[in-house]
Amino acid sequence: xxxxxxxxxxxxxxxxxxxxxxxxxxxxxxxxxxxxxxxxxxxxxxxxxxxxxxxxxxxxxxxxxxxxxxxxxxxxxxxxxxxxxxxxxxxxxxxxxxxxxxxxxxxxxxxxxxxxxxxxxxxxxxxxxxxxxxxxxxxxxxxxxxxxxxxxxxxxxxxxxxxxxxxxxxxxxxxxxxxxxxxxxxxxxxxxxxxxxxxxxxxxxxxxxxxxxxxxxxxxxxxxxxxxxxxxxxxxxxxxxxxxxxxxxxxxxxxxxxxxxxxxxxxxxxxxxxxxxxxxxxxxxxxxxxxxxxxxxxxxxxxxxxxxxxxxxxxxxxxxxxxxxxxxxxxxxxxxxxxxxxxxxxxxxxxxxxxxxxxxxxxxxxxxxxxxxxxxxxxxxxxxxxxxxxxxxxxxxxxxxxxxxxxxxxxxxxxxxxxxxxxxxxxxxxxxxxxxxxxxxxxxxxxxxxxxxxxxxxxxxxxxxxxxxxxxxxxxxxxxxxxxxxxxxxxxxxxxxxxxxxxxxxxxxxxxxxxxxxxxxxxxxxxxxxxxxxxxxxxxxxxxxxxxxxxxxxxxxxxxxxxxxxxxxxxxxxxxxxxxxxxxxxxxxxxxxxxxxxxxxxxxxxxxx
Amino acid sequence: xxxxxxxxxxxxxxxxxxxxxxxxxxxxxxxxxxxxxxxxxxxxxxxxxxxxxxxxxxxxxxxxxxxxxxxxxxxxxxxxxxxxxxxxxxxxxxxxxxxxxxxxxxxxxxxxxxxxxxxxxxxxxxxxxxxxxxxxxxxxxxxxxxxxxxxxxxxxxxxxxxxxxxxxxxxxxxxxxxxxxxxxxxxxxxxxxxxxxxxxxxxxxxxxxxxxxxxxxxxxxxxxxxxxxxxxxxxxxxxxxxxxxxxxxxxxxxxxxxxxxxxxxxxxxxxxxxxxxxxxxxxxxxxxxxxxxxxxxxxxxxxxxxxxxxxxxxxxxxxxxxxxxxxxxxxxxxxxxxxxxxxx
Numbered sequence: 001x002x003x004x005x006x007x008x009x010x011x012x013x014x015x016x017x018x019x020x021x022x023x024x025x026x027x028x029x030x031x032x033x034x035x036x037x038x039x040x041x042x043x044x045x046x047x048x049x050x051x052x053x054x055x056x057x058x059x060x061x062x063x064x065x066x067x068x069x070x071x072x073x074x075x076x077x078x079x080x081x082x083x084x085x086x087x088x089x090x091x092x093x094x095x096x097x098x099x100x101x102x103x104x105x106x107x108x109x110x111x112x113x114x115x116x117x118x119x120x121x122x123x124x125x126x127x128x129x130x131x132x133x134x135x136x137x138x139x140x141x142x143x144x145x146x147x148x149x150x151x152x153x154x155x156x157x158x159x160x161x162x163x164x165x166x167x168x169x170x171x172x173x174x175x176x177x178x179x180x181x182x183x184x185x186x187x188x189x190x191x192x193x194x195x196x197x198x199x200x201x202x203x204x205x206x207x208x209x210x211x212x213x214x215x216x217x218x219x220x221x222x223x224x225x226x227x228x229x230x231x232x233x234x235x236x237x238x239x240x241x242x243x244x245x246x247x248x249x250x251x252x253x254x255x256x257x258x259x260x261x262x263x264x265x266x267x268x269x270x271x272x273x274x275x276x277x278x279x280x281x282x283x284x285x286x287x288x289x290x291x292x293x294x295x296x297x298x299x300x301x302x303x304x305x306x307x308x309x310x311x312x313x314x315x316x317x318x319x320x321x322x323x324x325x326x327x328x329x330x331x332x333x334x335x336x337x338x339x340x341x342x343x344x345x346x347x348x349x350x351x352x353x354x355x356x357x358x359x360x361x362x363x364x365x366x367x368x369x370x371x372x373x374x375x376x377x378x379x380x381x382x383x384x385x386x387x388x389x390x391x392x393x394x395x396x397x398x399x400x401x402x403x404x405x406x407x408x409x410x411x412x413x414x415x416x417x418x419x420x421x422x423x424x425x426x427x428x429x430x431x432x433x434x435x436x437x438x439x440x441x442x443x444x445x446x447x448x449x450x451x452x453x454x455x456x457x458x459x460x461x462x463x464x465x466x467x468x469x470x471x472x473x474x475x476x477x478x479x480x481x482x483x484x485x486x487x488x489x490x491x492x493x494x495x496x497x498x499x500x501x502x503x504x505x506x507x508x509x510x511x512x513x514x515x516x517x518x519x520x521x522x523x524x525x526x527x528x529x530x531x532x533x534x535x536x537x538x539x540x541x542x543x544x545x546x547x548x549x550x551x552x553x554x555x556x557x558x559x560x561x562x563x564x565x566x567x568x569x570x571x572x573x574x575x576x577x578x579x580x581x582x583x584x585x586x587x588x589x590x591x592x593x594x595x596x597x598x599x600x601x602x603x604x605x606x607x608x609x
Numbered sequence: 610x611x612x613x614x615x616x617x618x619x620x621x622x623x624x625x626x627x628x629x630x631x632x633x634x635x636x637x638x639x640x641x642x643x644x645x646x647x648x649x650x651x652x653x654x655x656x657x658x659x660x661x662x663x664x665x666x667x668x669x670x671x672x673x674x675x676x677x678x679x680x681x682x683x684x685x686x687x688x689x690x691x692x693x694x695x696x697x698x699x700x701x702x703x704x705x706x707x708x709x710x711x712x713x714x715x716x717x718x719x720x721x722x723x724x725x726x727x728x729x730x731x732x733x734x735x736x737x738x739x740x741x742x743x744x745x746x747x748x749x750x751x752x753x754x755x756x757x758x759x760x761x762x763x764x765x766x767x768x769x770x771x772x773x774x775x776x777x778x779x780x781x782x783x784x785x786x787x788x789x790x791x792x793x794x795x796x797x798x799x800x801x802x803x804x805x806x807x808x809x810x811x812x813x814x815x816x817x818x819x820x821x822x823x824x825x826x827x828x829x830x831x832x833x834x835x836x837x838x839x840x841x842x843x844x845x846x847x848x849x850x851x852x853x854x855x856x857x858x859x860x861x862x863x864x865x866x867x868x869x870x871x872x873x874x875x876x877x878x879x880x881x882x883x884x885x886x887x888x889x890x891x892x893x894x895x896x897x898x899x900x901x902x903x904x905x906x907x908x909x910x911x912x913x914x915x916x917x918x919x920x921x922x923x924x925x926x927x928x929x930x931x932x933x934x935x936x937x938x939x940x941x942x943x944x945x946x947x948x949x950x951x952x953x
Contacts (some may be wrong), residue, residue: 093901167898174846181900267864270803271845318729326739348858350867353765357758364750371746381717383730387647388654403710407703416760417696420856423896484676489853491896494904502892505679579729
């Protein structure tokens with residue numbers, strides 16, 4: 001444990017020539033590459049996440065171009081895509097590979113590793129008052145396993161037979177049979193290997209987050225005084241720890257089916273002119289295993305942003321978060337329910353219809369804690385004194401996107417309605433709003449909010465505003481019309497719809513969506529520029545630029561190894577004492593004892609003086 | 610040459626943008642807004658939320674309305690009516706919530722923007738309020754669950770005895786259809802018997818298989834007003850039968866036959882009159898990604914008046930699989946005959 005290591009780097013950017021009398025010097029490699037410092041590891045996850053987000057976004061631009069302009073020629077992309085452009089046309093298998101990799105990258109590499117990895121690592125020790133994670137070494141391993149998984153997944157993009165192409169859900173038999181689609185050859189093998197390593201990374205990280213939150217809270221930091229961010233990260237880690245091993249087993253069985261001739265998921269197959277010997281397996285079994293992870297996974301994506309957004313909204317509305325305990329309770333409820341709703345992805349998979357009715361019931365229950373969260377955020381804004389920092393803009397928009405995407409879940413969770421909507425663009429619109437855009441907005445909110453703590457400088461606000469408004473407007477311009485396509489029955493993962501008379505309409509709408517999508521993709525470079533520029537040239541931050549209550553803002557501008565130069569802060573109060581009547585300022589940090597705030601103490605708090 | 614010009618102009622554009630950015634920073638340092646905590650931009654952002662609500666809200670209602678006609682697929686099955694009415698009822702409920710919460714969200718954002726000297730209202734919780742807004746969604750959800758259960762149970766109940774049985778089999782990348790013939794029983798199939806001529810893998814030793822006959826290569830017929838039971842299977846990867854006009858969808862899973870039954874209510878001819886499209890056809894699409902040709906797995910389903918359907922069946926019954934395979938000259942296949950004999 002690194003709790004004895006209290007050296008302080010005055011400025012982490014001035015290189016490694018600082019002198020410390022109490023600690024040995026760290027080499028560049030120890031400090032920035034194989035670092036065991038949670039703040040550096042958090043940033044490593046952030047940079048890796050940004051890299052993957054650019055790749056995933058590029059892929060979506062490519063297949064959106066195909067969907068929006070099915071008659072267009074892709075000759076201009078030949079220098080990059082090579083033989084995947086076939087006589088000026090995008091190869092349909094490559095189209096499926098793009099869709100598959102877009103999903104895999106965004107869900108796992110950006111919104112799981114990039115989001116939890118960044119903020120759990122960076123914020124957990126800082127907000128609970130710990131020197132570092134419980135195990136710095138395991139934490140380092142977590143990143144490097146992720147890095148290895150990334151390298152393998154990235155390499156698979158350049159294979160001659162292409163990367164995995166059977167959809168991000170990799171349903172067998174398609175994903176098991178290279179005869180059925182070329183991406184199920186080496187590409188799929190690398191997908192499985194990469195995901196196995198990814199799961200190892202998640203488990204190493206998750207064990208660490210949980211242990212740290214349980215064991216390393218500073219004096220006075222009871223579970224009921226934790227910021228909601230920490231509750232969110234904690235529950236996310238628990239979900240990951242329980243769900244990812246199931247994906248691991250599914251991947252393992254799929255590897256057996258693919259390489260060692262077993263029949264877990266395969267039965268009675270005749271493909272490419274040949275009857276296979278596999279018998280007795282069930283493709284539906286894989287779906288059960290996959291979605292047992294897959295559904296908690298969408299909450300692994302969205303829960304951290306619940307925490308981030310609650311924190312940002314409370315800070316910038318200058319109000320305590322409304323219903324702190326209800327917020328924790330609803331997150332707990334969502335976490336538990338997330339494990340017993342998985343089969344709502346499978347209403348028309350051929351499973352017993354009775355199961356469908358059970359899962360419809362359980363699924364619609366989730367709407368209740370989700371609604372509570374939304375109402376509580378609205379109540380937090382009510383009669384606030386709102387400061388619209390870029391982080392706050394993204395948080396308000398997060399609530400909007402979460403509502404818009406969330407309400408359509410009530411339709412899709414209803415098994416009778418899902419018959420028509422399943423695997424149409426209605427589903428695409430639903431989850432891109434509720435867990436895609438919303439999670440991205442939460443992530444942006446987190447980056448803008450904690451940028452000063454991460455890099456000791458302020459990120460430019462004006463560019464943040466431009467970035468926000470373009471992104472917010474385009475998110476709706478892209479995904480709102482997709483509901484219309486879904487109601488009209490447009491199936492997902494179609495290379496083009498023009499072959500069907502039923503779907504041969506809305507050509508203009510598809511072009512419109514594509515233009516908005518490509519435009520907003522390029523607008524993200526405003527953020528990238530702002531991010532990189534501000535790391536080096538941004539205005540210098542103060543210790544607590546947002547006048548926030550949580551402990552990370554009591555550290556120096558550039559917290560060194562060990563986070564606090566002196567003893568660890570002691571916590572006396574909950575993190576949301578904003579605008580407390582009688583207080584001289586509109587915020588009272590968590591480490592201020594009640595004895596110093598006698599003018600603002602509530603009756604029951606007098607005992608603590 | 611043009612590439613260089615394009616690249617140059619992009620670089621120039623970026624340089625200009627960068628300069629604008631620097632000028633903006635210098636100007637804000639000069640005016641002092643760089644140091645101020647909360648400036649004019651707070652007012653602008655708050656107002657923009659209100660403008661966003663009005664403009665985007667308007668756009669939404671306009672586009673939803675104008676997409677309306679193209680968006681709604683005409684219904685041609687009995688349970689489809691129940692599904693659609695529940696769909697639009699649920700849409701109304703969530704539409705109400707959507708509008709209400711968004712008005713609150715954006716109006717609060719505007720109204721409670723920062724003002725100098727104002728102090729926010731310290732309001733950490735209110736148990737009564739929280740109970741109210743937990744119970745109301747719970748009650749609404751319960752009602753939706755009950756009506757969903759009723760419809761779902763009806764749709765997925767076992768098919769009636771007298772249902773017309775049609776087997777639909779997915780393969781890369783088309784659909785094949787088989788009718789059970791006079792005995793209304795589909796014969797045994799084995800995937801090891803599949804070859805270029807015996808695409809279903811029909812076991813001709815089975816008595817029930819003798820009178821099975823195929824649909825036409827690109828279209829199959831069902832009668833109006835009678836229950837139709839689709840027996841769905843796949844011989845390679847997972848496909849999914851989607852008949853958008855009938856609100857029918859069910860995966861085709863290799864090794865695990867599935868089923869879906871429904872009652873067509875409009876013949877193809879009636880739908881041609883209704884839509885005013887003389888070429889209208891009911892289409893069957895695949896909705897589970899199945900490989901390269903996923904987007905092209907189309908088949909036509911023709912709904913006939915019952916008497917026309919009987920006529921069609923009578924004509925087809927001569928062309929059973931048994932006669933086609935035994936003669937070694939299948940009607941719609943040019944494959945060699947030898948392979949079939951070895952299956953006998």
